[in-house]
Amino acid sequence: MSAYDDLMAFQRDTEALSQVAGRLGWDQETMMPAGAAEQRGEEMAAMEHVLHARRTDPRLGDWLTAMDDATLDPVGQANLRHIRRSYDRSRKVPAKLAAELARTTSVAQGVWARARAAEDFAAFAPTLEKVVTLRQQEAAALAEGGDLYDALLDDYEPGASAQTLETMFGALRPRLVALRERILHAPHQPVPLIGDFPEPGQLALSQELALAFGYDLAHGRIDKAVHPFSSGSGLDVRITTRTNLSDPFNCFYSTIHEVGHAGYEQNIDRAYLLTPLGQGVSMGVHESQSRSYENQIGRCRAFTGFLFQRMQAIFGPLSIADPDAFYASVNRVHPGFIRTEADEVQYNLHILMRFDLERALISGNLAVRDLPGAWNERFEADFGVKVDKPSNGCLQDVHWSLGLFGYFPTYTLGNVYAGCLMKALREALPDLDESLARGDTRPATRWLRDNLQRNGGLYPPRDTIRRACGFEPDEGPLLDYLEAKFSAIYQL
Amino acid sequence: MSAYDDLMAFQRDTEALSQVAGRLGWDQETMMPAGAAEQRGEEMAAMEHVLHARRTDPRLGDWLTAMDDATLDPVGQANLRHIRRSYDRSRKVPAKLAAELARTTSVAQGVWARARAAEDFAAFAPTLEKVVTLRQQEAAALAEGGDLYDALLDDYEPGASAQTLETMFGALRPRLVALRERILHAPHQPVPLIGDFPEPGQLALSQELALAFGYDLAHGRIDKAVHPFSSGSGLDVRITTRTNLSDPFNCFYSTIHEVGHAGYEQNIDRAYLLTPLGQGVSMGVHESQSRSYENQIGRCRAFTGFLFQRMQAIFGPLSIADPDAFYASVNRVHPGFIRTEADEVQYNLHILMRFDLERALISGNLAVRDLPGAWNERFEADFGVKVDKPSNGCLQDVHWSLGLFGYFPTYTLGNVYAGCLMKALREALPDLDESLARGDTRPATRWLRDNLQRNGGLYPPRDTIRRACGFEPDEGPLLDYLEAKFSAIYQL
Numbered sequence: 001m002s003a004y005d006d007l008m009a010f011q012r013d014t015e016a017l018s019q020v021a022g023r024l025g026w027d028q029e030t031m032m033p034a035g036a037a038e039q040r041g042e043e044m045a046a047m048e049h050v051l052h053a054r055r056t057d058p059r060l061g062d063w064l065t066a067m068d069d070a071t072l073d074p075v076g077q078a079n080l081r082h083i084r085r086s087y088d089r090s091r092k093v094p095a096k097l098a099a100e101l102a103r104t105t106s107v108a109q110g111v112w113a114r115a116r117a118a119e120d121f122a123a124f125a126p127t128l129e130k131v132v133t134l135r136q137q138e139a140a141a142l143a144e145g146g147d148l149y150d151a152l153l154d155d156y157e158p159g160a161s162a163q164t165l166e167t168m169f170g171a172l173r174p175r176l177v178a179l180r181e182r183i184l185h186a187p188h189q190p191v192p193l194i195g196d197f198p199e200p201g202q203l204a205l206s207q208e209l210a211l212a213f214g215y216d217l218a219h220g221r222i223d224k225a226v227h228p229f230s231s232g233s234g235l236d237v238r239i240t241t242r243t244n245l246s247d248p249f250n251c252f253y254s255t256i257h258e259v260g261h262a263g264y265e266q267n268i269d270r271a272y273l274l275t276p277l278g279q280g281v282s283m284g285v286h287e288s289q290s291r292s293y294e295n296q297i298g299r300c301r302a303f304t305g306f307l308f309q310r311m312q313a314i315f316g317p318l319s320i321a322d323p324d325a326f327y328a329s330v331n332r333v334h335p336g337f338i339r340t341e342a343d344e345v346q347y348n349l350h351i352l353m354r355f356d357l358e359r360a361l362i363s364g365n366l367a368v369r370d371l372p373g374a375w376n377e378r379f380e381a382d383f384g385v386k387v388d389k390p391s392n393g394c395l396q397d398v399h400w401s402l403g404l405f406g407y408f409p410t411y412t413l414g415n416v417y418a419g420c421l422m423k424a425l426r427e428a429l430p431d432l433d434e435s436l437a438r439g440d441t442r443p444a445t446r447w448l449r450d451n452l453q454r455n456g457g458l459y460p461p462r463d464t465i466r467r468a469c470g471f472e473p474d475e476g477p478l479l480d481y482l483e484a485k486f487s488a489i490y491q492l
Numbered sequence: 493m494s495a496y497d498d499l500m501a502f503q504r505d506t507e508a509l510s511q512v513a514g515r516l517g518w519d520q521e522t523m524m525p526a527g528a529a530e531q532r533g534e535e536m537a538a539m540e541h542v543l544h545a546r547r548t549d550p551r552l553g554d555w556l557t558a559m560d561d562a563t564l565d566p567v568g569q570a571n572l573r574h575i576r577r578s579y580d581r582s583r584k585v586p587a588k589l590a591a592e593l594a595r596t597t598s599v600a601q602g603v604w605a606r607a608r609a610a611e612d613f614a615a616f617a618p619t620l621e622k623v624v625t626l627r628q629q630e631a632a633a634l635a636e637g638g639d640l641y642d643a644l645l646d647d648y649e650p651g652a653s654a655q656t657l658e659t660m661f662g663a664l665r666p667r668l669v670a671l672r673e674r675i676l677h678a679p680h681q682p683v684p685l686i687g688d689f690p691e692p693g694q695l696a697l698s699q700e701l702a703l704a705f706g707y708d709l710a711h712g713r714i715d716k717a718v719h720p721f722s723s724g725s726g727l728d729v730r731i732t733t734r735t736n737l738s739d740p741f742n743c744f745y746s747t748i749h750e751v752g753h754a755g756y757e758q759n760i761d762r763a764y765l766l767t768p769l770g771q772g773v774s775m776g777v778h779e780s781q782s783r784s785y786e787n788q789i790g791r792c793r794a795f796t797g798f799l800f801q802r803m804q805a806i807f808g809p810l811s812i813a814d815p816d817a818f819y820a821s822v823n824r825v826h827p828g829f830i831r832t833e834a835d836e837v838q839y840n841l842h843i844l845m846r847f848d849l850e851r852a853l854i855s856g857n858l859a860v861r862d863l864p865g866a867w868n869e870r871f872e873a874d875f876g877v878k879v880d881k882p883s884n885g886c887l888q889d890v891h892w893s894l895g896l897f898g899y900f901p902t903y904t905l906g907n908v909y910a911g912c913l914m915k916a917l918r919e920a921l922p923d924l925d926e927s928l929a930r931g932d933t934r935p936a937t938r939w940l941r942d943n944l945q946r947n948g949g950l951y952p953p954r955d956t957i958r959r960a961c962g963f964e965p966d967e968g969p970l971l972d973y974l975e976a977k978f979s980a981i982y983q984l
Binding site for chain 1: 504506509511516519523525528531532535537539541542708711712713726728730765766
């Protein structure tokens, strides 16, 4: 077992260094002084050089060759699967291409931000073309003759393929478009919550909600950031939130969403600390946790009843006096261009169009210069509204400037998985709403911890979901859930 | 010049990684959740492995051998001097010994803290013996037949030797003991400031003082910590402070002290960013800046007049109504066992005894078991008071548990250097007190920046001071300053 022990000792340092790099990212978004950006870029690049050198270290190849997986227990086999996968992927990409990609995307983010501010897609197009070309080259190196897009997708969702996603998404789209139509034309429309909600109250209730969902502050902390995120694995998993004076739900549901991500990380079996199993297994599975916490649990009727009481206690009488109307308001579906502001019904439609457009970009079927036209046409088809400006259209998301092609579909995959998990969870816990109405999420989060989160990277992503649900995941439960929930709210 | 460029590119990553490791330390003292300590230990160890591997990388030896220093400009030569010194020192210490030292000292700190809390030196003695033995072995590897203590001292103050320090400290001790005696027996004794000073006011004035001393918040930030410190070089130099409801001077002078360290780092020529010249050149020179800011400038009559006004404006009428009495109170000399709470007069006496005792420990002339007796005897001789318990005696400082032998004398060396610098500064700026009385430190800090700080690591430590002063530094100016200042305050 000596080669395995050596390998795992080496890997332990790699995992620790990867946590350090992640914490630098957290610091950058929460604590870093504004003038430190240039130096921070050098620090991040230096960490990336170290990590890349470790991921492609020839000793890894020697250890992996020397070992017989069959002699290992399931944990050992899973560790090897992760390390081998990372080693193979890292070695396939030429160092020069990896460096060029890092350099280009680090500049591209700034170009994108300026182009978006100026509503000027043409200013971003040459940079995006370069990013697309480099990612195509990387995909070709990784795919070795296989599908380019699948090779990129595999980075975020190991084992997924564009073809299976296309089938799943193809089944989602018509029913979501139809549901959206019926909702927006329903005679009964919920009213928005009106008022000013001072920041101290928002942050206090935000922390209360985080703790109610099981977030462990002994192994985490909550700060403010422009774009909320979760960061870190193991014993140090931090989240951020934001406040908006007139929109407290933004704060509360951002917090609950990030607690979903962070709770997953915090609940992984401690035996996997600083091993490849000691972190969430994929972006899709991660999103299934954050979306379950945020939507299926946090936005259900029972829990919003608790939230209604807590908001009244903290902020005084609300503009909505009835808990059912409050529930409807929390789940209000409203037209809008922006993915990150979308409700449960429309969110996946945003993802589906990005999935189709980015596959076309990577395959070469769509030229970058034709992207705005293709975007706007698709948007009008799915949302019934014309895009008015690039910042409300194809310039709204940072992802493509960072080269994140293959990332978007994991959001909807996460929603689909969340639908499956909640079906299983509600069957296992028939009295769930009684505890949620008291603000007690423990039965729900405990079920997710015991049936999914604790496993970390032990099983492949889809297998992780299947084992928790007890059935093969598909889009059915999510669609059934959305149609039932919103038919009730909108009296369809 | 290709070997030099390659070397400097390699070094740039090393410097950046070293900044990352430093920021992890900052995070640990300010932001880290309590439960993350174990994982953080692994992260720090992984960073240390990476840095040690880079400092001893065989390519460094190849580059250094391939280069002719004489073909380089002074900056290039200085860079090479630093890199060669680090490479030679790092390679002399066997990896096994370095690892054993890291492991032992990381545990020793906890053992020390528990022993101090329990007032039980015997509980710490075996651990301290082990640390001393390991440091003796390290010193022997570094010294190659030379003086053991000098080899350790060289880590903190390159070029210094125990012998020259002994001569300097030998001249300080009798005059400081005599001054202390006269002060504590003087009929006229200043009164302490009495009152409660709410934290928000302390923190607001603390930040105002930091800015007044030129601290740049665009490249830094101020947080609270149990033990104030400064962290980082280049574009990201952070400080911490602390508050004590009844002792606002603790907060204000901690802040000014750390701004001295941070200002030094922030004022180094930006051309040296992420090179060996881009940080303070030694602990002694660093301390000369922090002590100048804190004492020679911050505690002079002119500046305390400004502080007196600001404290009245923020906290209302003070228990001391006269600016001269306030000045005397700020500089009050009072008996005490604890180094970190000592005034300007007694501080160096604390250091001098530690210097003698730690040299005796490293040379083997003093056994660890005899340390408390030796400490208490010396303390009574220099301070006229019997030590009442170990936490007020040889268990008060963390340094030795961390293996920091050779570090203490740099505190007094810094004070000696500060005395020299202020003599030169006051000669160059005869109207200094006029600006300080308005709270304007710019003429003073600009002089320090232009004559010293901007050079970073360009010149060796003592040379750095000599160039700024225009004369060979010695203890004379510090003693003259202290005797004149405290004779006036105490009407001796």
